[in-house]
Amino acid sequence: MTTPADFPAIPYPWQQTSWQRLLDQHQSQKLPHALMLAGQKGIGKSCLARALAQFLLCLSPRSGLACGECRSCLLNKANTHPDMKLIGPEEVGKAVKIDQIRALADFVSKTSQQGGYKVAIIEPAEAMNINAANALLKSLEEPSGNTLLILVSHVPSTVMATVRSRCQLLTLLTPATDQALPWLSAMVEDGDAATLLQFADGAPLTALGLLEGDGLEQRREFQSCMVTIALGQSSPLDAAKKWLDSDTVELMNWLIAWTHTLACHLGAGDVERGQLPDEALTPLVKGLDPVLLYRYLDKIMVSKRQLLSGANPNKQLLLEEILMDWRALARLSFGRARQA
Ligand SMILES: [Zn+2]
Numbered sequence: 001m002t003t004p005a006d007f008p009a010i011p012y013p014w015q016q017t018s019w020q021r022l023l024d025q026h027q028s029q030k031l032p033h034a035l036m037l038a039g040q041k042g043i044g045k046s047c048l049a050r051a052l053a054q055f056l057l058c059l060s061p062r063s064g065l066a067c068g069e070c071r072s073c074l075l076n077k078a079n080t081h082p083d084m085k086l087i088g089p090e091e092v093g094k095a096v097k098i099d100q101i102r103a104l105a106d107f108v109s110k111t112s113q114q115g116g117y118k119v120a121i122i123e124p125a126e127a128m129n130i131n132a133a134n135a136l137l138k139s140l141e142e143p144s145g146n147t148l149l150i151l152v153s154h155v156p157s158t159v160m161a162t163v164r165s166r167c168q169l170l171t172l173l174t175p176a177t178d179q180a181l182p183w184l185s186a187m188v189e190d191g192d193a194a195t196l197l198q199f200a201d202g203a204p205l206t207a208l209g210l211l212e213g214d215g216l217e218q219r220r221e222f223q224s225c226m227v228t229i230a231l232g233q234s235s236p237l238d239a240a241k242k243w244l245d246s247d248t249v250e251l252m253n254w255l256i257a258w259t260h261t262l263a264c265h266l267g268a269g270d271v272e273r274g275q276l277p278d279e280a281l282t283p284l285v286k287g288l289d290p291v292l293l294y295r296y297l298d299k300i301m302v303s304k305r306q307l308l309s310g311a312n313p314n315k316q317l318l319l320e321e322i323l324m325d326w327r328a329l330a331r332l333s334f335g336r337a338r339q340a
Contacts, residue, residue: 007077008058008066009050012204013183014043014175021170022052023064032168033143034151036125039172041154041253042206046123048172049150053084053119056148072114082113085120089127096128101135108139108147118147125151126158126308133160140166158308174202184208198275199223201257222254227278229323230330236323240316248315252304255322259297266290284330287337296329 011019025031037045054066054076066073075081085107087100104120112118122128128136139149140163151167153159174180177197184204185193191211199219200207210216225242228234243251261275265285276282300322306313 008054008068008073009047010065011048011051012044012175014179014204015048015172018048018170018172019051019064022048023055026056031148033147034140034149034167036151036153036156036159036164036167036169037172038153038156038169040174040201040203042200042203042209043172043174044205045152045154045172046121049121049123049152052150053121053148056117056119057081057083057114059114072116083116083118085118087120087122088124094127096122096132098129098131098135101128101132101139105135105139108144108149111144112146116146118144119150120148121150121152123152124155125153125163126155128159128163130160133163136163137166155305155308158305175204177202180204180207194275198261199254199257201253201260219254222251223258223277226258226326227281229327230284231280232327232331236327237320240319240323243319244316248319249304249307251319252300252307255300256297256304259293259300262288263290263293263297266293283337284333287333287335287340288329289333289336292329292332296325299325 022031037049039045051065054073055061055064057072057076058066059070059072060067066076068077072081076084079086085104087096087104089096104122107118107120110118122136143149149167151159151163156164156169180197180202181193184197184207187193187208188196188211193207196207196210196216197204199210199216210219225234225239229236229239262285265276266288276285303313303318303322306318307315
């Protein structure tokens with residue numbers, strides 16, 4: 001099993017199809033100059049990007065992976081490979097700046113030092129501010145031979161459209177529970193892998209990350225708060241106030257995971273990911289109107305995009321509205337269950 005810190009990076013079990021596709025493209029010399037790996041956060045896109053970069057730079061790859069031992073691999077391992085560039089925000093949550101992209105343009109225009117590929121990974125691509133994204137366009141429009149730019153994006157819709165359209169898109173799906181759960185269970189041993197995966201909305205690496213710090217505790221608290229709001233035992237406005245200082249985008253992810261948990265009970269649901277945190281919610285789920293649930297999910301998605309767009313919406317109002325909507329949805333569902 002591998003985490004992005006391991007070297008060489010080995011694609012996760014659920015990435016085998018995508019990985020094979022990339023190897024085939026390479027074999028037939030059809031790798032594009034720019035690739036965008038898109039998908040939910042925490043499913044291993046970064047690992048796949050590194051695995052590809054390390055493989056392309058390796059001097060003697062073995063069975064479709066970097067050897068981990070050649071001169072090029074050792075440089076990569078030490079993060080000092082002259083033909084490899086990693087670009088990301090200098091601080092977590094900050095923007096990728098134009099200076100970083102200008103340095104990249106310089107890297108792209110030069111010939112490779114080892115005579116092979118040059119690879120740059122930009123992660124997350126949505127962290128580029130508008131000036132940085134505009135500066136990148138030039139490198140995308142005038143690619144030099146044997147250069148691969150890999151853009152990793154958790155929210156591709158927020159990457160500038162002109163940048164997006166110049167990349168070949170590889171969408172990585174969140175793994176199905178029967179792929180993710182065995183892997184996660186092996187990683188956490190005694191932990192409750194199914195609950196972790198549910199909290200992480202199916203993203204295995206996010207699930208694993210919950211075991212660090214008070215992540216799991218926070219998620220349990222959030223979930224019990226959603227339950228008490230649904231049951232009318234606590235106020236949506238109080239909850240909004242309490243969470244105002246949290247990372248609001250992350251909260252939207254929690255709300256999305258919560259809504260997916262409920263959605264798992266509707267139609268052909270994924271029962272393992274749909275465990276209810278409280279039996280008191282069983283009638284709510286019975287009375288849930290799928291149309292209203294998905295409308296609610298849409299609203300959360302729109303709010304998340306607003307928060308990411310830099311439009312700077314009023315966070316308190318936004319949270320209050322979403323939590324009051326949750327209360328209204330729950331009340332309606334309990335009512336429908338009673339009438340049924
Ligand atoms: Zn090697």
